[in-house]
Amino acid sequence: xxxxxxxxxxxxxxxxxxxxxxxxxxxxxxxxxxxxxxxxxxxxxxxxxxxxxxxxxxxxxxxxxxxxxxxxxxxxxxxxxxxxxxxxxxxxxxxxxxxxxxxxxxxxxxxxxxxxxxxxxxxxxxxxxxxxxxxxxxxxxxxxxxxxxxxxxxxxxxxxxxxxxxxxxxxxxxxxxxxxxxxxxxxxxxxxxxxxxxxxxxxxxxxxxxxxxxxxxxxxxxxxxxxxxxxxxxxxxxxxxxxxxxxxxxxxxxxxxxxxxxxxxx
Amino acid sequence: xxxxxxxxxxxxxxxxxxxxxxxxxxxxxxxxxxxxxxxxxxxxxxxxxxxxxxxxxxxxxxxxxxxxxxxxxxxxxxxxxxxxxxxxxxxxxxxxxxxxxxxxxxxxxxxxxxxxxxxxxxxxxxxxxxxxxxxxxxxxxxxxxxxxxxxxxxxxxxxxxxxxxxxxxxxxxxxxxxxxxxxxxxxxxxxxxxxxxxxxxxxxxxxxxxxxxxxxxxxxxxxxxxxxxxxxxxxxxxxxxxxxxxxxxxxxxxxxxxxxxxxxxxxxxxxxxxxxxxxxxxxxxxxxxxxxxxxxxxxxxxxxxx
Numbered sequence: 001x002x003x004x005x006x007x008x009x010x011x012x013x014x015x016x017x018x019x020x021x022x023x024x025x026x027x028x029x030x031x032x033x034x035x036x037x038x039x040x041x042x043x044x045x046x047x048x049x050x051x052x053x054x055x056x057x058x059x060x061x062x063x064x065x066x067x068x069x070x071x072x073x074x075x076x077x078x079x080x081x082x083x084x085x086x087x088x089x090x091x092x093x094x095x096x097x098x099x100x101x102x103x104x105x106x107x108x109x110x111x112x113x114x115x116x117x118x119x120x121x122x123x124x125x126x127x128x129x130x131x132x133x134x135x136x137x138x139x140x141x142x143x144x145x146x147x148x149x150x151x152x153x154x155x156x157x158x159x160x161x162x163x164x165x166x167x168x169x170x171x172x173x174x175x176x177x178x179x180x181x182x183x184x185x186x187x188x189x190x191x192x193x194x195x196x197x198x199x200x201x202x203x204x205x206x207x208x209x210x211x212x213x214x215x216x217x218x219x220x221x222x223x224x225x226x227x228x229x230x231x232x233x234x235x236x237x238x239x240x241x242x243x244x245x246x247x248x249x250x251x252x253x254x255x256x257x258x259x260x261x262x263x264x265x266x
Numbered sequence: 267x268x269x270x271x272x273x274x275x276x277x278x279x280x281x282x283x284x285x286x287x288x289x290x291x292x293x294x295x296x297x298x299x300x301x302x303x304x305x306x307x308x309x310x311x312x313x314x315x316x317x318x319x320x321x322x323x324x325x326x327x328x329x330x331x332x333x334x335x336x337x338x339x340x341x342x343x344x345x346x347x348x349x350x351x352x353x354x355x356x357x358x359x360x361x362x363x364x365x366x367x368x369x370x371x372x373x374x375x376x377x378x379x380x381x382x383x384x385x386x387x388x389x390x391x392x393x394x395x396x397x398x399x400x401x402x403x404x405x406x407x408x409x410x411x412x413x414x415x416x417x418x419x420x421x422x423x424x425x426x427x428x429x430x431x432x433x434x435x436x437x438x439x440x441x442x443x444x445x446x447x448x449x450x451x452x453x454x455x456x457x458x459x460x461x462x463x464x465x466x467x468x469x470x471x472x473x474x475x476x477x478x479x480x481x482x483x484x485x486x487x488x489x490x491x492x493x494x495x496x497x498x499x500x501x502x503x504x505x506x507x508x509x510x511x512x513x514x515x516x517x518x519x520x521x522x523x524x525x526x527x528x529x530x531x532x533x534x535x536x537x538x539x540x541x542x543x544x545x546x547x548x549x550x551x552x553x554x555x556x557x558x559x560x561x562x563x564x565x566x567x568x569x570x571x572x
Binding site: 049183 | 289291297299300304324327332338372378386395398409449452453457458460462464465467469470530531535546547553555560561564567
Protein backbone atom coordinates (compact mmCIF):
# COMPACT_ATOMS: atom_id res chain seq x y z
CA UNK A 1 0.00 0.00 0.00
CA UNK A 2 1.30 3.47 -0.81
CA UNK A 3 1.89 6.13 1.81
CA UNK A 4 -1.08 8.20 0.69
CA UNK A 5 -3.37 5.16 0.80
CA UNK A 6 -2.29 4.40 4.35
CA UNK A 7 -3.04 7.97 5.46
CA UNK A 8 -6.47 7.81 3.80
CA UNK A 9 -7.16 4.41 5.38
CA UNK A 10 -6.33 6.01 8.74
CA UNK A 11 -8.88 8.78 8.11
CA UNK A 12 -11.60 6.37 7.00
CA UNK A 13 -10.92 4.10 9.99
CA UNK A 14 -11.02 7.09 12.33
CA UNK A 15 -14.39 8.21 10.93
CA UNK A 16 -15.75 4.68 11.26
CA UNK A 17 -14.61 4.53 14.87
CA UNK A 18 -16.22 7.88 15.67
CA UNK A 19 -19.47 6.83 14.02
CA UNK A 20 -19.38 3.49 15.80
CA UNK A 21 -20.25 5.44 18.92
CA UNK A 22 -22.18 8.42 17.50
CA UNK A 23 -24.46 6.39 15.22
CA UNK A 24 -25.40 9.50 13.21
CA UNK A 25 -23.85 9.58 9.72
CA UNK A 26 -23.46 5.78 9.62
CA UNK A 27 -19.86 5.77 8.31
CA UNK A 28 -19.34 2.62 10.36
CA UNK A 29 -21.91 0.55 8.49
CA UNK A 30 -20.03 -2.03 6.39
CA UNK A 31 -21.81 -0.79 3.27
CA UNK A 32 -20.19 2.63 3.68
CA UNK A 33 -16.93 1.77 5.50
CA UNK A 34 -15.81 -1.08 3.21
CA UNK A 35 -16.64 0.96 0.12
CA UNK A 36 -14.55 3.88 1.38
CA UNK A 37 -11.59 1.60 2.21
CA UNK A 38 -11.87 0.15 -1.29
CA UNK A 39 -12.01 3.63 -2.78
CA UNK A 40 -8.83 4.87 -1.07
CA UNK A 41 -6.82 1.70 -1.74
CA UNK A 42 -7.91 1.22 -5.34
CA UNK A 43 -9.75 -2.05 -4.69
CA UNK A 44 -13.26 -0.68 -5.08
CA UNK A 45 -15.09 -3.61 -6.79
CA UNK A 46 -14.25 -6.32 -4.25
CA UNK A 47 -14.61 -4.01 -1.23
CA UNK A 48 -18.02 -2.91 -2.52
CA UNK A 49 -19.09 -6.57 -2.64
CA UNK A 50 -17.66 -7.22 0.82
CA UNK A 51 -19.52 -4.19 2.16
CA UNK A 52 -22.80 -5.38 0.70
CA UNK A 53 -22.37 -8.92 2.03
CA UNK A 54 -21.28 -7.80 5.51
CA UNK A 55 -24.13 -5.30 5.63
CA UNK A 56 -26.61 -8.12 5.15
CA UNK A 57 -25.08 -9.89 8.19
CA UNK A 58 -25.05 -6.69 10.25
CA UNK A 59 -28.60 -5.54 9.44
CA UNK A 60 -29.87 -6.15 12.95
CA UNK A 61 -26.81 -5.01 14.90
CA UNK A 62 -27.89 -2.03 16.97
CA UNK A 63 -26.91 -0.47 20.26
CA UNK A 64 -30.04 -0.63 22.39
CA UNK A 65 -29.99 1.15 25.72
CA UNK A 66 -26.71 0.39 27.37
CA UNK A 67 -26.22 -2.92 25.57
CA UNK A 68 -23.43 -2.83 23.01
CA UNK A 69 -23.91 -4.75 19.78
CA UNK A 70 -21.13 -6.50 17.85
CA UNK A 71 -18.95 -3.75 16.48
CA UNK A 72 -19.64 -3.15 12.79
CA UNK A 73 -16.89 -0.53 12.58
CA UNK A 74 -13.90 -2.77 13.31
CA UNK A 75 -15.45 -5.70 11.45
CA UNK A 76 -15.94 -3.61 8.31
CA UNK A 77 -12.65 -1.67 8.34
CA UNK A 78 -10.36 -4.52 9.34
CA UNK A 79 -11.90 -7.16 7.07
CA UNK A 80 -11.72 -4.72 4.14
CA UNK A 81 -8.02 -4.13 4.87
CA UNK A 82 -7.42 -7.88 5.08
CA UNK A 83 -9.21 -8.29 1.74
CA UNK A 84 -7.06 -5.59 0.14
CA UNK A 85 -3.81 -7.05 1.57
CA UNK A 86 -4.76 -10.58 0.49
CA UNK A 87 -4.88 -9.20 -3.06
CA UNK A 88 -7.07 -12.05 -4.30
CA UNK A 89 -9.72 -9.77 -5.79
CA UNK A 90 -13.33 -10.88 -5.46
CA UNK A 91 -12.19 -14.44 -4.58
CA UNK A 92 -11.02 -13.18 -1.18
CA UNK A 93 -14.45 -11.83 -0.17
CA UNK A 94 -15.58 -15.04 1.56
CA UNK A 95 -12.48 -15.31 3.76
CA UNK A 96 -12.79 -11.65 4.65
CA UNK A 97 -16.39 -12.23 5.77
CA UNK A 98 -15.23 -15.14 7.95
CA UNK A 99 -12.73 -12.98 9.85
CA UNK A 100 -15.22 -10.14 10.18
CA UNK A 101 -17.34 -11.79 12.88
CA UNK A 102 -14.53 -12.42 15.42
CA UNK A 103 -13.36 -8.88 14.62
CA UNK A 104 -16.81 -7.58 15.53
CA UNK A 105 -16.46 -9.20 18.94
CA UNK A 106 -12.95 -7.78 19.38
CA UNK A 107 -14.30 -4.34 18.47
CA UNK A 108 -17.06 -4.72 21.03
CA UNK A 109 -14.39 -5.37 23.60
CA UNK A 110 -12.49 -2.23 22.60
CA UNK A 111 -15.55 0.01 22.69
CA UNK A 112 -16.37 -1.22 26.18
CA UNK A 113 -12.89 -0.20 27.30
CA UNK A 114 -13.25 3.27 25.76
CA UNK A 115 -16.72 3.65 27.25
CA UNK A 116 -15.18 2.97 30.66
CA UNK A 117 -12.35 5.43 30.02
CA UNK A 118 -14.98 8.05 29.15
CA UNK A 119 -16.12 7.95 32.78
CA UNK A 120 -12.87 9.72 33.61
CA UNK A 121 -13.57 12.21 30.81
CA UNK A 122 -16.97 13.23 32.16
CA UNK A 123 -15.42 13.64 35.61
CA UNK A 124 -13.10 16.21 34.03
CA UNK A 125 -16.23 17.86 32.63
CA UNK A 126 -17.71 17.99 36.14
CA UNK A 127 -14.61 19.88 37.28
CA UNK A 128 -14.83 22.27 34.33
CA UNK A 129 -18.51 22.89 35.11
CA UNK A 130 -17.54 24.11 38.59
CA UNK A 131 -15.71 27.04 36.97
CA UNK A 132 -18.26 27.44 34.13
CA UNK A 133 -15.39 26.62 31.77
CA UNK A 134 -17.20 26.03 28.45
CA UNK A 135 -14.02 25.56 26.42
CA UNK A 136 -12.76 22.75 28.66
CA UNK A 137 -16.04 20.83 28.40
CA UNK A 138 -15.97 21.14 24.61
CA UNK A 139 -12.36 19.99 24.43
CA UNK A 140 -13.00 16.96 26.65
CA UNK A 141 -16.01 16.01 24.52
CA UNK A 142 -13.79 16.10 21.43
CA UNK A 143 -11.10 14.07 23.21
CA UNK A 144 -13.64 11.38 24.05
CA UNK A 145 -14.75 11.29 20.41
CA UNK A 146 -11.14 11.09 19.24
CA UNK A 147 -10.53 8.11 21.57
CA UNK A 148 -13.38 6.27 19.85
CA UNK A 149 -11.89 7.14 16.47
CA UNK A 150 -8.45 5.85 17.48
CA UNK A 151 -10.09 2.67 18.74
CA UNK A 152 -10.52 1.68 15.08
CA UNK A 153 -7.76 3.74 13.46
CA UNK A 154 -4.91 2.20 15.50
CA UNK A 155 -5.84 -1.45 14.83
CA UNK A 156 -6.35 -0.51 11.16
CA UNK A 157 -2.85 0.96 11.00
CA UNK A 158 -1.41 -2.09 12.69
CA UNK A 159 -3.15 -4.34 10.18
CA UNK A 160 -1.53 -2.49 7.30
CA UNK A 161 1.85 -3.71 8.57
CA UNK A 162 1.09 -7.12 10.12
CA UNK A 163 0.58 -10.28 8.06
CA UNK A 164 -3.09 -11.25 8.01
CA UNK A 165 -2.66 -14.83 9.29
CA UNK A 166 -1.04 -13.63 12.52
CA UNK A 167 -4.06 -11.40 13.13
CA UNK A 168 -6.43 -14.26 12.55
CA UNK A 169 -4.52 -16.51 14.94
CA UNK A 170 -4.65 -13.87 17.65
CA UNK A 171 -8.37 -13.35 17.27
CA UNK A 172 -9.07 -17.03 17.65
CA UNK A 173 -6.82 -17.29 20.71
CA UNK A 174 -8.85 -14.73 22.69
CA UNK A 175 -10.25 -16.84 25.54
CA UNK A 176 -14.03 -17.21 25.63
CA UNK A 177 -14.18 -16.84 29.42
CA UNK A 178 -12.76 -13.34 29.16
CA UNK A 179 -15.05 -12.07 26.40
CA UNK A 180 -18.14 -13.75 27.85
CA UNK A 181 -17.30 -12.57 31.37
CA UNK A 182 -16.87 -9.01 30.09
CA UNK A 183 -20.27 -9.02 28.42
CA UNK A 184 -21.88 -10.40 31.60
CA UNK A 185 -20.24 -7.57 33.53
CA UNK A 186 -21.52 -5.15 30.90
CA UNK A 187 -25.06 -6.30 31.62
CA UNK A 188 -24.66 -5.42 35.28
CA UNK A 189 -22.85 -2.07 35.15
CA UNK A 190 -25.98 -0.45 33.73
CA UNK A 191 -27.36 -0.58 37.26
CA UNK A 192 -24.82 2.03 38.39
CA UNK A 193 -26.30 4.65 36.07
CA UNK A 194 -29.85 3.94 37.15
CA UNK A 195 -28.81 4.01 40.81
CA UNK A 196 -27.42 7.52 40.36
CA UNK A 197 -30.65 8.83 38.83
CA UNK A 198 -32.85 7.15 41.41
CA UNK A 199 -30.72 8.65 44.19
CA UNK A 200 -31.38 12.03 42.64
CA UNK A 201 -35.11 11.77 42.01
CA UNK A 202 -36.33 9.59 44.84
CA UNK A 203 -38.67 11.04 47.47
CA UNK A 204 -40.90 8.92 49.71
CA UNK A 205 -43.86 10.16 47.66
CA UNK A 206 -42.65 8.76 44.33
CA UNK A 207 -40.94 5.54 45.50
CA UNK A 208 -44.04 3.35 45.01
CA UNK A 209 -44.13 4.28 41.32
CA UNK A 210 -40.68 2.79 40.81
CA UNK A 211 -41.89 -0.51 42.22
CA UNK A 212 -45.01 -0.45 40.04
CA UNK A 213 -42.89 0.20 36.96
CA UNK A 214 -40.50 -2.56 37.96
CA UNK A 215 -43.23 -5.15 38.42
CA UNK A 216 -45.11 -4.24 35.24
CA UNK A 217 -41.91 -4.43 33.17
CA UNK A 218 -41.80 -8.19 33.82
CA UNK A 219 -44.74 -8.53 31.45
CA UNK A 220 -42.85 -8.96 28.22
CA UNK A 221 -45.81 -8.04 26.01
CA UNK A 222 -45.74 -4.48 27.31
CA UNK A 223 -43.43 -2.43 25.09
CA UNK A 224 -41.70 0.63 26.47
CA UNK A 225 -44.32 2.73 24.68
CA UNK A 226 -47.10 0.88 26.48
CA UNK A 227 -45.26 1.27 29.78
CA UNK A 228 -44.87 4.99 29.07
CA UNK A 229 -48.61 5.31 28.47
CA UNK A 230 -49.38 3.45 31.70
CA UNK A 231 -46.91 5.64 33.56
CA UNK A 232 -48.52 8.86 32.26
CA UNK A 233 -52.00 7.62 33.20
CA UNK A 234 -50.96 6.59 36.70
CA UNK A 235 -49.30 9.97 37.20
CA UNK A 236 -52.40 11.83 35.98
CA UNK A 237 -54.73 9.78 38.17
CA UNK A 238 -52.50 10.34 41.18
CA UNK A 239 -52.40 14.06 40.48
CA UNK A 240 -56.19 14.26 40.21
CA UNK A 241 -56.75 12.27 43.40
CA UNK A 242 -54.23 14.24 45.42
CA UNK A 243 -55.84 17.50 44.20
CA UNK A 244 -59.30 16.34 45.20
CA UNK A 245 -58.29 15.47 48.72
CA UNK A 246 -56.39 18.74 48.94
CA UNK A 247 -59.49 20.82 48.03
CA UNK A 248 -61.82 18.85 50.29
CA UNK A 249 -59.39 19.20 53.16
CA UNK A 250 -59.27 22.97 52.81
CA UNK A 251 -63.06 23.37 52.57
CA UNK A 252 -64.41 21.24 55.39
CA UNK A 253 -61.89 19.35 57.45
CA UNK A 254 -61.21 15.94 56.02
CA UNK A 255 -64.87 15.30 55.18
CA UNK A 256 -64.58 12.18 57.25
CA UNK A 257 -66.16 12.17 60.75
CA UNK A 258 -63.79 9.56 62.15
CA UNK A 259 -60.82 11.46 60.70
CA UNK A 260 -62.04 14.69 62.37
CA UNK A 261 -62.29 12.95 65.72
CA UNK A 262 -58.82 11.52 65.33
CA UNK A 263 -57.53 14.95 64.35
CA UNK A 264 -58.97 16.41 67.57
CA UNK A 265 -56.89 14.05 69.65
CA UNK A 266 -53.67 15.20 68.05
CA UNK B 267 -45.51 34.62 30.08
CA UNK B 268 -45.90 37.17 27.28
CA UNK B 269 -43.16 37.37 24.68
CA UNK B 270 -42.41 41.09 25.27
CA UNK B 271 -41.74 40.59 28.98
CA UNK B 272 -38.88 38.27 28.29
CA UNK B 273 -35.40 39.35 29.14
CA UNK B 274 -33.68 36.72 27.07
CA UNK B 275 -34.84 34.31 24.39
CA UNK B 276 -33.12 31.68 22.29
CA UNK B 277 -32.71 32.62 18.66
CA UNK B 278 -33.20 30.28 15.73
CA UNK B 279 -29.42 30.28 15.30
CA UNK B 280 -28.95 29.14 18.91
CA UNK B 281 -31.40 26.31 18.45
CA UNK B 282 -29.77 25.27 15.19
CA UNK B 283 -26.35 25.26 16.89
CA UNK B 284 -27.74 23.01 19.62
CA UNK B 285 -29.21 20.66 17.01
CA UNK B 286 -25.94 20.46 15.07
CA UNK B 287 -23.99 19.79 18.27
CA UNK B 288 -26.47 17.02 19.12
CA UNK B 289 -24.67 15.05 16.41
CA UNK B 290 -21.97 14.46 19.04
CA UNK B 291 -24.49 13.36 21.68
CA UNK B 292 -22.95 9.92 22.15
CA UNK B 293 -19.30 10.97 21.77
CA UNK B 294 -18.43 10.61 25.45
CA UNK B 295 -20.87 7.74 26.08
CA UNK B 296 -19.78 6.22 29.38
CA UNK B 297 -20.89 3.55 31.79
CA UNK B 298 -21.53 6.05 34.57
CA UNK B 299 -23.94 8.63 33.16
CA UNK B 300 -24.06 7.53 29.52
CA UNK B 301 -24.90 10.46 27.17
CA UNK B 302 -24.44 13.19 29.79
CA UNK B 303 -21.24 14.70 28.36
CA UNK B 304 -22.63 14.93 24.84
CA UNK B 305 -25.90 16.39 26.11
CA UNK B 306 -24.04 19.10 28.04
CA UNK B 307 -21.83 19.78 25.02
CA UNK B 308 -24.93 20.20 22.83
CA UNK B 309 -26.76 22.60 25.13
CA UNK B 310 -23.77 24.94 25.68
CA UNK B 311 -24.88 27.57 23.08
CA UNK B 312 -28.21 27.88 24.90
CA UNK B 313 -26.56 28.23 28.32
CA UNK B 314 -24.27 30.94 26.97
CA UNK B 315 -27.29 32.87 25.64
CA UNK B 316 -29.52 32.46 28.70
CA UNK B 317 -27.21 32.91 31.66
CA UNK B 318 -24.65 35.62 32.19
CA UNK B 319 -23.25 35.18 35.70
CA UNK B 320 -20.62 32.56 36.35
CA UNK B 321 -22.70 31.00 39.15
CA UNK B 322 -25.74 30.53 36.90
CA UNK B 323 -23.65 29.13 34.08
CA UNK B 324 -21.88 26.70 36.38
CA UNK B 325 -25.18 25.53 37.88
CA UNK B 326 -26.67 25.03 34.42
CA UNK B 327 -23.68 23.03 33.22
CA UNK B 328 -23.83 20.78 36.27
CA UNK B 329 -27.58 20.36 35.80
CA UNK B 330 -26.98 19.04 32.29
CA UNK B 331 -24.14 16.71 33.22
CA UNK B 332 -26.62 14.42 34.94
CA UNK B 333 -27.48 10.97 33.61
CA UNK B 334 -29.18 10.81 30.24
CA UNK B 335 -29.59 8.03 27.69
CA UNK B 336 -31.96 7.46 24.81
CA UNK B 337 -31.93 6.63 21.13
CA UNK B 338 -29.75 9.50 19.79
CA UNK B 339 -32.24 10.99 17.32
CA UNK B 340 -35.26 11.10 19.63
CA UNK B 341 -33.08 13.04 22.09
CA UNK B 342 -33.94 16.05 19.88
CA UNK B 343 -37.58 16.49 21.02
CA UNK B 344 -36.40 16.09 24.63
CA UNK B 345 -33.80 18.77 23.94
CA UNK B 346 -36.51 21.07 22.52
CA UNK B 347 -38.64 20.84 25.67
CA UNK B 348 -35.54 21.28 27.85
CA UNK B 349 -34.53 24.43 25.93
CA UNK B 350 -37.99 25.92 26.54
CA UNK B 351 -37.81 25.11 30.26
CA UNK B 352 -34.33 26.63 30.56
CA UNK B 353 -35.47 29.76 28.73
CA UNK B 354 -38.34 30.23 31.18
CA UNK B 355 -36.08 29.59 34.12
CA UNK B 356 -33.66 32.23 32.87
CA UNK B 357 -36.61 34.64 32.68
CA UNK B 358 -37.46 34.11 36.31
CA UNK B 359 -40.06 31.33 36.17
CA UNK B 360 -39.79 28.91 39.11
CA UNK B 361 -38.62 25.93 37.08
CA UNK B 362 -36.85 23.63 39.50
CA UNK B 363 -33.94 21.32 38.78
CA UNK B 364 -36.21 18.39 39.51
CA UNK B 365 -38.67 19.50 36.82
CA UNK B 366 -35.95 19.63 34.17
CA UNK B 367 -34.46 16.32 35.27
CA UNK B 368 -37.93 14.76 35.49
CA UNK B 369 -38.84 15.84 31.96
CA UNK B 370 -35.57 14.45 30.59
CA UNK B 371 -35.84 11.10 32.36
CA UNK B 372 -39.58 10.78 31.82
CA UNK B 373 -39.34 11.38 28.08
CA UNK B 374 -36.19 9.39 27.33
CA UNK B 375 -37.50 5.90 28.08
CA UNK B 376 -40.74 5.93 26.09
CA UNK B 377 -39.07 7.85 23.22
CA UNK B 378 -36.26 5.28 23.08
CA UNK B 379 -39.06 2.76 22.88
CA UNK B 380 -40.19 4.52 19.68
CA UNK B 381 -36.75 5.41 18.32
CA UNK B 382 -35.03 2.02 18.63
CA UNK B 383 -37.58 0.01 16.65
CA UNK B 384 -38.29 2.76 14.10
CA UNK B 385 -34.68 3.67 13.29
CA UNK B 386 -32.55 0.64 14.16
CA UNK B 387 -34.96 -2.15 13.31
CA UNK B 388 -37.08 -0.69 10.52
CA UNK B 389 -35.61 2.24 8.63
CA UNK B 390 -31.93 1.29 8.73
CA UNK B 391 -32.38 -2.38 7.80
CA UNK B 392 -34.66 -1.42 4.90
CA UNK B 393 -32.35 1.26 3.49
CA UNK B 394 -29.23 -0.80 4.20
CA UNK B 395 -30.66 -3.93 2.59
CA UNK B 396 -31.57 -1.89 -0.48
CA UNK B 397 -28.06 -0.46 -0.67
CA UNK B 398 -26.41 -3.80 0.08
CA UNK B 399 -28.27 -5.66 -2.64
CA UNK B 400 -27.07 -3.07 -5.15
CA UNK B 401 -23.51 -3.25 -3.75
CA UNK B 402 -23.31 -7.05 -3.97
CA UNK B 403 -24.00 -6.83 -7.68
CA UNK B 404 -21.18 -4.30 -7.91
CA UNK B 405 -23.25 -1.13 -8.16
CA UNK B 406 -21.64 1.89 -6.46
CA UNK B 407 -25.05 3.62 -6.22
CA UNK B 408 -25.88 1.26 -3.31
CA UNK B 409 -23.74 2.85 -0.57
CA UNK B 410 -24.30 6.38 -1.92
CA UNK B 411 -28.07 5.98 -1.90
CA UNK B 412 -28.03 4.59 1.64
CA UNK B 413 -25.78 7.34 2.94
CA UNK B 414 -27.71 10.26 1.42
CA UNK B 415 -31.25 9.03 2.16
CA UNK B 416 -30.37 8.15 5.73
CA UNK B 417 -28.72 11.46 6.57
CA UNK B 418 -31.32 13.67 4.91
CA UNK B 419 -34.04 11.93 6.86
CA UNK B 420 -32.08 11.96 10.12
CA UNK B 421 -31.21 15.65 10.03
CA UNK B 422 -34.74 16.65 9.06
CA UNK B 423 -36.13 14.55 11.88
CA UNK B 424 -33.74 16.02 14.45
CA UNK B 425 -34.41 19.66 13.51
CA UNK B 426 -38.21 19.48 13.25
CA UNK B 427 -38.74 17.40 16.39
CA UNK B 428 -36.47 19.70 18.39
CA UNK B 429 -38.50 22.71 17.21
CA UNK B 430 -41.72 20.85 18.01
CA UNK B 431 -40.47 20.06 21.52
CA UNK B 432 -39.46 23.70 22.00
CA UNK B 433 -42.96 24.98 21.12
CA UNK B 434 -44.66 22.41 23.35
CA UNK B 435 -42.29 23.31 26.17
CA UNK B 436 -43.28 26.99 25.88
CA UNK B 437 -46.97 26.10 26.27
CA UNK B 438 -46.28 24.21 29.48
CA UNK B 439 -44.73 27.19 31.23
CA UNK B 440 -47.13 29.88 29.89
CA UNK B 441 -49.88 29.17 32.38
CA UNK B 442 -48.10 29.64 35.68
CA UNK B 443 -51.15 30.81 37.64
CA UNK B 444 -52.90 27.49 37.05
CA UNK B 445 -50.01 25.72 38.72
CA UNK B 446 -49.54 23.75 35.51
CA UNK B 447 -45.79 23.71 35.92
CA UNK B 448 -46.06 22.21 39.39
CA UNK B 449 -48.33 19.53 38.00
CA UNK B 450 -45.99 18.81 35.13
CA UNK B 451 -43.12 18.53 37.61
CA UNK B 452 -45.04 16.03 39.69
CA UNK B 453 -46.20 14.02 36.68
CA UNK B 454 -42.67 14.07 35.31
CA UNK B 455 -41.08 12.80 38.51
CA UNK B 456 -43.71 10.08 38.89
CA UNK B 457 -43.28 9.03 35.27
CA UNK B 458 -39.51 9.19 35.68
CA UNK B 459 -39.52 6.83 38.65
CA UNK B 460 -42.01 4.52 36.95
CA UNK B 461 -39.85 4.27 33.83
CA UNK B 462 -36.69 3.78 35.90
CA UNK B 463 -38.32 0.83 37.62
CA UNK B 464 -39.15 -0.62 34.23
CA UNK B 465 -35.63 0.00 32.90
CA UNK B 466 -34.04 -1.75 35.86
CA UNK B 467 -36.16 -4.79 35.10
CA UNK B 468 -35.56 -4.68 31.33
CA UNK B 469 -31.97 -3.55 30.88
CA UNK B 470 -29.98 -4.68 33.90
CA UNK B 471 -29.20 -8.29 33.13
CA UNK B 472 -27.89 -10.92 35.48
CA UNK B 473 -28.36 -14.57 34.73
CA UNK B 474 -27.38 -17.19 37.29
CA UNK B 475 -26.79 -20.35 35.29
CA UNK B 476 -25.75 -22.35 38.37
CA UNK B 477 -27.84 -25.53 38.43
CA UNK B 478 -29.74 -25.89 41.69
CA UNK B 479 -31.35 -29.24 41.13
CA UNK B 480 -31.55 -31.92 38.51
CA UNK B 481 -34.78 -33.86 38.62
CA UNK B 482 -35.24 -37.14 36.80
CA UNK B 483 -38.59 -37.07 35.05
CA UNK B 484 -40.91 -40.00 35.74
CA UNK B 485 -41.02 -42.77 33.18
CA UNK B 486 -43.53 -41.90 30.47
CA UNK B 487 -43.52 -38.15 31.15
CA UNK B 488 -40.79 -37.40 28.59
CA UNK B 489 -40.45 -38.14 24.92
CA UNK B 490 -38.69 -41.47 24.41
CA UNK B 491 -36.52 -40.37 21.48
CA UNK B 492 -34.84 -43.74 20.99
CA UNK B 493 -38.07 -45.65 20.44
CA UNK B 494 -40.00 -43.27 18.18
CA UNK B 495 -41.47 -44.67 14.96
CA UNK B 496 -39.29 -43.94 11.93
CA UNK B 497 -39.83 -41.07 9.48
CA UNK B 498 -42.59 -38.48 9.49
CA UNK B 499 -44.70 -40.63 11.80
CA UNK B 500 -42.00 -40.27 14.47
CA UNK B 501 -42.01 -36.48 14.12
CA UNK B 502 -45.78 -36.52 14.42
CA UNK B 503 -45.63 -38.62 17.60
CA UNK B 504 -42.93 -36.43 19.13
CA UNK B 505 -44.79 -33.19 18.43
CA UNK B 506 -48.10 -34.46 19.70
CA UNK B 507 -46.44 -35.79 22.85
CA UNK B 508 -44.71 -32.44 23.36
CA UNK B 509 -48.00 -30.59 22.88
CA UNK B 510 -49.49 -32.98 25.41
CA UNK B 511 -47.09 -31.71 28.05
CA UNK B 512 -44.29 -34.26 27.73
CA UNK B 513 -40.78 -33.11 28.64
CA UNK B 514 -38.07 -33.07 25.99
CA UNK B 515 -35.35 -34.69 28.10
CA UNK B 516 -35.33 -37.45 30.74
CA UNK B 517 -33.94 -34.96 33.29
CA UNK B 518 -34.95 -31.44 34.18
CA UNK B 519 -32.38 -28.84 35.30
CA UNK B 520 -33.49 -25.96 37.49
CA UNK B 521 -31.00 -23.08 37.60
CA UNK B 522 -30.71 -20.57 40.40
CA UNK B 523 -32.17 -18.03 37.98
CA UNK B 524 -35.35 -20.10 37.54
CA UNK B 525 -35.82 -20.10 41.31
CA UNK B 526 -35.23 -16.37 41.63
CA UNK B 527 -37.50 -15.60 38.70
CA UNK B 528 -40.33 -17.49 40.32
CA UNK B 529 -40.10 -15.06 43.26
CA UNK B 530 -40.31 -12.02 40.97
CA UNK B 531 -38.64 -11.53 37.57
CA UNK B 532 -35.77 -9.08 37.73
CA UNK B 533 -35.44 -9.38 41.50
CA UNK B 534 -31.64 -9.59 41.41
CA UNK B 535 -31.20 -6.57 39.09
CA UNK B 536 -33.34 -4.60 41.56
CA UNK B 537 -31.20 -5.72 44.50
CA UNK B 538 -28.07 -4.83 42.54
CA UNK B 539 -29.48 -1.37 41.80
CA UNK B 540 -30.34 -0.83 45.46
CA UNK B 541 -26.84 -1.96 46.43
CA UNK B 542 -25.31 0.52 43.96
CA UNK B 543 -27.51 3.28 45.41
CA UNK B 544 -26.25 2.51 48.90
CA UNK B 545 -22.62 2.41 47.82
CA UNK B 546 -23.00 5.70 45.95
CA UNK B 547 -24.55 7.33 49.01
CA UNK B 548 -21.52 6.17 50.97
CA UNK B 549 -19.38 8.04 48.42
CA UNK B 550 -17.93 4.96 46.78
CA UNK B 551 -16.70 6.12 43.38
CA UNK B 552 -18.91 4.89 40.52
CA UNK B 553 -15.87 3.84 38.51
CA UNK B 554 -14.78 1.53 41.35
CA UNK B 555 -18.24 -0.05 41.33
CA UNK B 556 -18.13 -0.43 37.55
CA UNK B 557 -14.72 -2.12 37.56
CA UNK B 558 -15.80 -4.42 40.38
CA UNK B 559 -18.89 -5.44 38.44
CA UNK B 560 -16.79 -6.35 35.39
CA UNK B 561 -14.55 -8.37 37.69
CA UNK B 562 -17.55 -10.10 39.25
CA UNK B 563 -18.83 -10.87 35.74
CA UNK B 564 -15.56 -12.52 34.69
CA UNK B 565 -14.99 -14.39 37.98
CA UNK B 566 -18.62 -15.44 38.22
CA UNK B 567 -18.49 -16.79 34.68
CA UNK B 568 -15.27 -18.71 35.33
CA UNK B 569 -16.66 -20.47 38.40
CA UNK B 570 -19.91 -21.24 36.57
CA UNK B 571 -22.21 -19.06 38.64
CA UNK B 572 -23.08 -16.50 35.95
